Amino acid sequence: MSARTLTNVVNDQTVALNALIYGYAGHSLVTPQHALQQIWWTEERINEKVTPDFITSRLRPNEREWLHRPVGFGDLTDDTYIEWILEKARRLFLILAEIGESDRIFAVVERAWDDADLPLQMEDIEKLSLANRRDDQANARFYHTQFSFLLRVLREGVHIDYAPNEEIPLEYVMELPPAVSLQHWSRVHLPKKPNEVYVRRKFSLGTPDSPDAYVDDYLMDVESAKMVGHDHIAPVWASYTAKGTGFTLTNFVGQHTLKTFIDHRKPLQYQRVPKPQRRYLVLNWLHCLADAVATLHQSGFCHSGIRPSNIIIDERNNIAFSDIASLETFQRDKKPDPMDAYVYGAPEAHISTAPSEPDTPAPAPNIGTVRKPSSASKTSAGSSNSSGSQRQKLTKTPTSDFSGFNFGFRKGKKPVKPRSRIHDSEQADMFSLGCVFLELVTFMLKKKPHEFIKHRSSKQKINAGGKNSRVDSSYHANLERVESWMKVIEDAALAEKEDAFRAMPYIMNLIRGMLSRNPNMRPTARDARDRLLDILLNYTSIPDVHCGAHKHDIGVATSSNSGSDRASTISSLRPSSVSTMSTMSTISTASSDADTIRFSTTSSNMRVSSILNSYTDRSTLSGISELDDDDASTYTVGRSTPAPIDMSYESPRRAPQPPTPPVSPRSPKSPASPDLDRSPSPSSSTATYKIKPWNKPFLLLP
Structure with a gap:
């Protein structure tokens, strides 16, 4: 490839495309150099962004005068509007500024809303009258935008139920443990804390027929595990649910x-x-x-x-x-042997449940039956009809689709028996x-x-x-x-x-x-x-x-x-x-x-x-x-x-x-x-x- 052709290929547009496709930004399509950092709207970043200068720059001159007035319910607090925004509603103001509705922050403060009320439901967003003025899609944009700035960070001992569109503040650690036979548990860390590694376990909370079948068991088992604290039992550091799945984090890696x-x-x-x-x-x-x-x-x-x-x-x-094996939730993500x-x-x-004397000899193990050789009778085509090696015949049930057709490549899965205790x-x-x-x-x-x-x-x-x-x-x-x-x-x-x-x-x-x-x-x-x-x-x-x-x-x-x-x-x-x-x-x-x-x-x-x-x-x-x-x-x-x-x-x-x-x-x-x-x-x-x-x-x- 000539230098001119390479120049035509590797330019600002192709580098940007490379970053978009592979998640990297670099000097060529072949050797990406720098990983793109994910932007997390952490508390520190919100505080750095939403300052008095930022607030005034997003309001009209006549609206800026209201910032230093006492809030509408002044009999309960002495805060001014700007004090309320800086102390309690930074994220709400950032969301309104993102959708171009910064002036509606006054309606938010008058309702005594703060960042702890996020995420807001659609019926609450409609009370701000965003879509009644010039944008009939403002309510929907507020609803979806809030999840980009809402970041509920996991802490020790906390359980969080994340909304479907909510960002989960975790990043993967691209390292594998030396023991390849460890369970397939991913390793994660919190935003901006790459040295604090946690092991994340994932549990299904239900079945296709009953999506919430295991929710109560999951919550109960997680609480039980948190109560039995010991240095030599991997602790449940935090837990959360998201999109119908339960997760636990442990700091024992x-x-x-x-x-x-x-x-x-x-x-x-x-x-x-x-x-x-x-x-x-x-x-x-x-x-x-x-x-x-x-x-x-x-x-x-x-x-x-x-x-x-x-x-x-x-x-x-x-x-x-x-984990504690008697807590059934912690056995669902394993591949037991x-x-x-x-x-x-x-x-x-x-052994059988019948009582035995202490001096009785060792009980016999669960020994399978001896496999008897089958007498195979071959057909004219030379195929064996042995019961031990016979292939499954193609069968067709009288239905209008292929759901009941067995091609003979796999056997039906047996239902999982409940664990005997x-x-x-x-x-x-x-x-x-x-x-x-x-x-x-x-x-x-x-x-x-x-x-x-x-x-x-x-x-x-x-x-x-x-x-x-x-x-x-x-x-x-x-x-x-x-x-x-x-x-x-x-x-x-x-x-x-x-x-x-x-x-x-x-x-x-x-x-x-x-x-x-x-x-x-x-x-x-x-x-x-x-x-x-x-x-x-x-x-x-x-x-x-x-x-x-x-x-x-x-x-x-x-x-x-x-x-x-x-x-x-x-x-x-x-x-x-x-x-x-x-x-x-x-x-x-x-x-x-x-x-x-x-x-x-x-x-x-x-x-x-x-x-x-x-x-x-x-x-x-x-x-x-x-x-x-x-x-x-x-x-x-x-x-x-x-x-x-x-x-x-x-x-x-x-x-x-x-x-x-x-x-x-x-x-x-x-x-x-x-x-x-x-x-x-x-x-x-x-x-x-x-x-x-x-x-x-x-x-x-x-």
């Missing part, structure tokens, strides 16, 4: 799921941590996840989806659950958490994840959620193989010289209890959390335990003489020498005694009973019973006025009214196994385990 983090084996962010600190990082994760689950259970929720794919890790190696749920599910979720319980959460703990410990000892899967897998066909597999790698169906792997981990820990591995035998005993086949023999989340804290402080030199103060506990007495202070004051817990196994048993007993904490009537108002009561018409908390008589002396559940929710909403919105029947926020618990009598038990009730004494030199830092 995951770079990996725990699954991809472990499969990667050497994540870059993990390699940046000094080697001695990596072991403490993983041990801290164990305690933090247990503390998060304890907070959920204290708030009356079961997680119901604890598995590595539902746990995320950010670029600073902070770990958190991506039914096999994943089967692998990490508790044994009681995959019959096995959702705190005990099931503890089993799944034990599986996660074992995979974290395996990663800590640099064992390959596929070796663990191969070790625990058994050759039997299974069908989970429509997915078939020739091997069963689930935990609940292979507890004996899992136990032998734990022995491998213990032997590998004994060969290590680092201080962090000294706690491994005690952590393994805790995991054995969590993986108990009998749900009533598993420790509670608080038991597991407190035992982990004891292990870390007594058998390692870990410099800091992130959730050691248990600041997320709900309604815990804070008296200086209370036994719970023992868990809060970490520095006073560290012993001067390493205890023996018998001493460890005494400490665990004392820890269990310290766990009996009374909930006062005042603090019980902090419970989420007002939210949980609204779930009575749903199966989320089915099977929840009232507290037993033995527990009634320890916990006092308040059913009076609930605590105020720190949450604000912007119109137009009306929160759903919760139903009146109350529901106990406690999950079902067997009366035969109170918290104080719980002790870790192996997967087989007849087996016993001994912890090998540590024979390595150990230096305990002060």
